[in-house]
Amino acid sequence: xxxxxxxxxxxxxxxxxxxxxxxxxxxxxxxxxxxxxxxxxxxxxxxxxxxxxxxxxxxxxxx
Numbered sequence: 001x002x003x004x005x006x007x008x009x010x011x012x013x014x015x016x017x018x019x020x021x022x023x024x025x026x027x028x029x030x031x032x033x034x035x036x037x038x039x040x041x042x043x044x045x046x047x048x049x050x051x052x053x054x055x056x057x058x059x060x061x062x063x
Contacts, residue, residue, distance in 0.1 A: 031058075 018029045039060070041047070046061035 015034075016032055018031075020027050020029055022028075041060075047058050048061050050057045050059070
């Protein structure tokens, strides 16, 4: 049985291409659900965002 919530899935090669979006004071991107599940991240989890040259690295926040 296949459930479809009306949203089309992107083709596999485009799955990791994301748009930058803007809220009131910040910019944000959505992460692919496969990556979030692989890292077992949860909603409201703290992460660290670092700039490395021309790349952005997102990793778990460690206390």
